[in-house]
Amino acid sequence: MSRAAVLSGVGSCLPFRAVPNDELAADLGSSEEWIRSRTGIGQRYFADRGTATSDLAAGAGEKALKCAGVSTVDVVLVATTTPDRPCPATAPVVAARLGMRGTAAYDVSAVCTGFVYGLATAAGLISARVADRVLLIGAETFSTLLNPRDRSTAVIFGDGAGAVVLRSGDPAEPGALGPFDLGSDGEGEDLITVPAGGSRQRLSGTEPASDDRYFAMSGKEVFRHAVQRMTGSARAVLVRAGWQAQQVDHLVSHQANLRITNHVADDLGIARGRCVSNIAEVGNTAAASIPLALDHAHADGTLRPGGRTLLTAFGGGLTWGSAVLTWPDLDQV
Missing domain, CATH: 3.40.47.10 (Thiolase/Chalcone synthase)
Structure with a gap:
């Protein structure tokens, strides 16, 4: 089975x-x-x-x-x-x-x-x-x-x-994850990066500049890629799930920037009111952003049992991915 x-x-x-x-x-x-x-x-x-x-x-x-x-x-x-x-x-x-x-x-x-x-x-x-x-x-x-x-x-x-x-x-029960869509494009590695500290820099034989130890991001290019990749990935996973965008009760995207979330929702044809967002309170927490948003939305009652939920994310690498689930009935802690 x-x-x-x-x-x-x-x-x-x-x-x-x-x-x-x-x-x-x-x-x-x-x-x-x-x-x-x-x-x-x-x-x-x-x-x-x-x-x-x-x-x-x-x-x-x-x-x-x-x-x-x-x-x-x-x-x-x-x-x-x-x-x-x-x-x-x-x-x-x-x-x-x-x-x-x-x-x-x-x-x-x-x-x-x-x-x-x-x-x-x-x-x-x-x-x-x-x-x-x-x-x-x-x-x-x-x-x-x-x-x-x-x-x-x-x-x-x-x-x-x-x-x-x-x-x-069981794949048919509430809370079951899938299908998934995952992707990457390593040619965009320098758009989101910490240049120093890895083997490439250490084996270069040169000391890194002081700013190379910090996170760096090409904002305009990242914005464009984030909207494009999350929208494309979300569409792919909706097709695999047999869902129409209008059937999605909640879009939970990576909390990168509220304008990115709104663009993705608009491009998918999902009403902005169906977007789960806590970026105003916690900012962009990278890999923590989707599970933080899920927990906060569960706690305040936004996510209700039976709601069709679409998850999508974009990050450095470049990497992107999406998944769907029907929200289960979970205990409050």
Whole structure:
């Protein structure tokens, strides 16, 4: 019998420190109004010293496990661009923190598409009977990569984590994930990047410029690619699912920029009122953005059982991906 990955729990974790636009605007020669009008962001959260990606990931994972009513899983996946260390992976640390020493655990690296890639990976593990339950966490401390002098990135990103528990189940039941659509184009690797720190720079024989240690993004090109790729991927997955755009109750896109979300919705023919968005409160949290949005929308009642839900993301690599599910009846934690 075929098995599907079924969503059975959600959770999230944000740092304590909220950073409103006003706190950043003066140092960047900007204004609260400019930041909000260009991005849709009103505030974001930055981790304090001593808080790492694994801390936020463990917090979100604990809540997702509680929502699902379980204490252990067979595999722990962490989608992140900001691991605690370049080596080892962060997922085994998170698994141990959650009391699952000995459990298979590894990281997924696809920048802002990491969570959707992780969903597909988890679904494959469950379909292949490698695992009956998977904990997937998107977690970031993107503030550690930001150049405080770069207005194009410093106001956009924030820190946080979101998590889901997936269990084996019937492909026809609520919460079952799929189909998926995934893609990449490595020729766009320099559009979203941290130039220094990897093998290419280290083996170049030259010391990196100070700014090369920070995250860099070609804003206009990224905007164009994000709209194009998420729209195309979402259309592909809707065709595979046999859904019409008008049948989608909720579009949950990567929370990159409110204008990008609106463009994607408009191009797909989905009313903007059906877009799930929390970017005004948390900013762009990269791989954490979709699971954070899912948990917040579940908590406030936006996502209701039976709602047809479309997920789509775009990130560095370049990478993109989409998936669909019918929202299940989950406990409130």
